[in-house]
Amino acid sequence: MPTDRQANFAQQPPNSAWALLRPWVATLAMVAASTIAGHWMAARWGTAAVDMLFLPAVLAAAYLYGLGPGFAAALGSALAYNFFFTEPIHTFRIDRPADIVTVAILFLVALVTSQLAARMRERARVADALAARNSTIAGLARRLLSCSSDAEIGAVATHELALLFETNAALLSGRPKPEVIAAEPADALLTPSDIAAAALVLETGEPAGRRTASVDPAEWQFHPVNSSTTVLAAMGLARDDGAQPVPEEHLPLLNNLLDQVALALERTRLEAETRGITKPGLAESAR
Numbered sequence: 001m002p003t004d005r006q007a008n009f010a011q012q013p014p015n016s017a018w019a020l021l022r023p024w025v026a027t028l029a030m031v032a033a034s035t036i037a038g039h040w041m042a043a044r045w046g047t048a049a050v051d052m053l054f055l056p057a058v059l060a061a062a063y064l065y066g067l068g069p070g071f072a073a074a075l076g077s078a079l080a081y082n083f084f085f086t087e088p089i090h091t092f093r094i095d096r097p098a099d100i101v102t103v104a105i106l107f108l109v110a111l112v113t114s115q116l117a118a119r120m121r122e123r124a125r126v127a128d129a130l131a132a133r134n135s136t137i138a139g140l141a142r143r144l145l146s147c148s149s150d151a152e153i154g155a156v157a158t159h160e161l162a163l164l165f166e167t168n169a170a171l172l173s174g175r176p177k178p179e180v181i182a183a184e185p186a187d188a189l190l191t192p193s194d195i196a197a198a199a200l201v202l203e204t205g206e207p208a209g210r211r212t213a214s215v216d217p218a219e220w221q222f223h224p225v226n227s228s229t230t231v232l233a234a235m236g237l238a239r240d241d242g243a244q245p246v247p248e249e250h251l252p253l254l255n256n257l258l259d260q261v262a263l264a265l266e267r268t269r270l271e272a273e274t275r276g277i278t279k280p281g282l283a284e285s286a287r
Contacts, residue, residue, distance in 0.1 A: 023065035024072065030057035031076040035084055047085045051106045054081060058110040062117035070114025078107035136164065137256050144264035153268065154182025157235070157261045165237065165254075167245045170220070171261075172198045173233040181233065193218040194236065201234040209236070211244050221245050223254065225262045232265045 034057045038050040054077035062070025082092055086099040094100050140160055147153045150173070158169035162184040170188050172178035178198040180190065190198075197209035197218035205226060209218040219242075225233040235258055237245035246254050 023061075023069045027057075027061040027065065027069040027073045028076065030060055031073055031080055033057070034077065035080045038081070038085060042085060050085050051081055051102060054106065055110060055113060058114050059117045062114035063121045066121060067115065067118035070118050071111065074107055074110035074114050077110050078103050081106055133253050133256075136253065137260060140257055141260045141263075144260055147264060148268065148271075150181050150265060150268060153261065153264045154233075155184075157257075157264075158182045158184040161235070161237065161254075161257065164257075165246050165250070167237045167239050168220075170236040171225070171233055172222075172236065173202070175199070175202060178202060178234060188238075190236070191219060194220045194222075198222050198234040198236060202231050205231045210238065210242075223258060225258050225265065227262050227266045232262055232269075235261065 031054065034054045038047075038053050041047075041053065042050055054073075058070060058073040058077060061073035079092070082094060082099075082103050083090060086094055086103065087096060094103065140157070143156050143160065144153055147156055154171040158171055161167070162169040168184065168188045170183040170190060171181045172190075172195075173181055176199065178195060194209065197220065200206075200208040201222040201224050205224045207221065207223050209221040211221055220236040220238040221244075222234045222236045224231045225235055239245050
């Protein structure tokens with residue numbers, strides 16, 4: 001987890017100039033292709049149905065690239081049809097009322113079509129993101145099922161979160177001074193301010209540390225690992241460049257993953273209690 005079939009939830013690098021321009025270049029190319037096809041059709045059967053050739057370009061631009069390129073395709077199609085296929089040719093002037101109506105209807109139909117295609121694209125994107133999110137949560141849950149100790153749970157959880165969000169990760173527990181259960185990388189450095197932020201999380205059950213609502217000089221950002229009754233541990237995340245460890249839009253995913261970690265820690269704690277074994281770190285944090 002994650003696999004090649006899952007989405008990458010880490011922060012993405014800035015888009016290149018070509019990545020920003022490609023949707024618009026592709027949209028222009030599709031409108032140009034429709035115009036060429038229109039010339040081929042007009043030379044054989046007239047211009048009566050040429051306007052319909054532009055709709056596939058509008059649909060493709062809106063579905064592949066979103067509403068902005070879809071609108072550009074609608075506008076470009078109307079202008080291209082006006083310039084190349086209405087009298088007088090090669091001007092944007094329209095002399096015949098019928099041509100005015102045709103161009104206006106072409107633009108309106110193309111605009112509505114682009115909006116529908118863009119909505120379909122957005123719904124497909126949301127569905128894919130939700131499927132990837134559920135797959136990620138299920139994958140972590142499966143891995144945690146094979147763990148029989150806090151150290152194993154911490155090792156799996158920190159490794160997977162570090163891989164998923166491309167951050168450093170550390171799991172801490174215990175009061176009054178939290179101790180590191182596991183970290184990725186294993187030699188990750190936590191300062192006294194970081195330890196204090198983790199202790200605050202264990203005490204309050206609220207996120208603390210870098211770039212959180214609580215003012216704290218810590219380099220790490222800590223999130224609570226909650227059971228139904230108490231705070232079991234604190235998961236710390238930090239990026240080497242000091243940026244936000246987890247984008248705000250991915251916090252729900254992080255919380256769901258931490259819920260899986262909490263279930264695993266709670267399971268091992270109950271198993272230990274059943275066998276009459278005391279687990280100091282989690283037992284102290286549960287008081």
